[in-house]
Amino acid sequence: MPASTRVLLPGLLAALVATGAAAQTPPSAPPxxxxxxxxxxxxxxxxxxVLVLTFAATRDGAEPAAVQAELKRALDAALAEARKASQPGQIDVSTGNFTLFPRYAPKGGVAGWQGRAEMVVQGRDVDGIGRLAGRITTMSVAGVAQRxxxxxxxxxxxxxxxxxxxxxxxxxxxxxxxxxxxxxxxxxxxxxxxxxxERPLPMMRAEAMAASADAPLPVEPxxxxxxxxxxxxxxxx
Structure with missing residues (x-):
């Protein structure tokens, strides 16, 4: 094969490949x-x-098991009272957060234990929730909200x-x-x-509500x- 032919073949193959690739590439769409x-x-x-009340109980003690047991008793009593008034959609009852954590001394080391238990009552029966709040004695109202x-x-x-x-x-x-x-x-x-x-309400209203046993809830929608x-x-x- 002549030398000139050997030189031209690679260039010809490259041109053919480029032409084939260009033919396969679809034209770009107009903007x-x-x-x-x-x-x-x-x-x-x-x-x-819908009115949402959060009840809470806090306890402090030297032993975590004792603190946990006290919180459980307070929560169980509150749940038992709340379930008496429970009506789906009108007054719904559920448990909230349950936390237990150590309390440290200024010089280090665990000086005791603290805990907190929560119960949530919510529903459209505002008056019924207000009366229920007055009957819960083992937990206090920690938050009030509407939604x-x-x-x-x-x-x-x-x-x-x-x-x-x-x-x-x-x-x-x-x-x-x-x-x-x-x-x-x-x-x-x-x-x-x-x-x-949810829109939180001022705690002043929550305190007034807690003091009004069996009275309509003093909250305007x-x-x-x-x-x-x-x-x-x-x-x-």
């Missing part, structure tokens, strides 16, 4: 034009209809979603016209809903917020 990303939201205030029930949230979700969608459509139309387009077409849309969480968010993209036309 999207006239696509607008938007987010719109709406919210509605609803009275918080929205799932039922209350669902009652207004349709309304707030409709408001958010209307705002999304209005924004899309207004912005499209500002850019010189006649209208728009939806590309993709995501709708989500939610509500704010606060307002919760149900929110809907619509996000997505439109093709301006």
């Amino acid at each position: 999207l034009q006239g696509v607008l990303n938007l987010t719109a939201s709406a919210s509605v205030e609803v009275p918080r209809d 929205l029930s799932r039922e209350a949230q669902r009652r207004v979700e349709g309304e707030v979603v409709a408001q958010a969608i209307e705002r999304f459509r209005a924004q899309a139309g207004d912005i499209a016209r500002l850019f010189g387009y006649q209208g728009y077409a939806l590309r993709e849309v995501t709708v989500s809903t939610g509500s704010d969480g 606060g307002k919760g917020t149900v929110t809907a968010t619509v996000s997505g993209s439109v093709q301006m036309k």
Whole structure:
């Protein structure tokens, strides 16, 4: 084989490979034009209809087993009283945190043990929970909060979603016209809903409630917020 042919073959093979690779690579898609990303939201205030009470007992002693036993007795007595009033959805009872930890002396070493047990009572029967709080004697009220029930949230979700969608459509139309387009077409849309969480109440109210045995709970329902968010993209036309 002539020398010139041996020199040209590698270059020819490289050119053929490059040509084949180029033929297999799909053409890049043209950049999207006239696509607008938007987010719109709406919210509605609803009275918080669930009251949440946290009861707690604390004990201190030289031996961890003794402290734990005292906490268990206090918790068992409180649970027994609370279960008498328990009604699903109206008054729900559950245990909370149960902690036991050492107490150290200033010069080092364990000087004793401390513990804390909690019980949580929550529901829509505000008056019933208030009366129950006065009958719990082995634990004290450590926290008071309000929140929205799932039922209350669902009652207004349709309304707030409709408001958010209307705002999304209005924004899309207004912005499209500002850019010189006649209208728009939806590309993709995501709708989500939610509500704010628990709202703690001042402990002054908790102390007053604990002192009012068998009396209506001195707490006024606060307002919760149900929110809907619509996000997505439109093709301006």
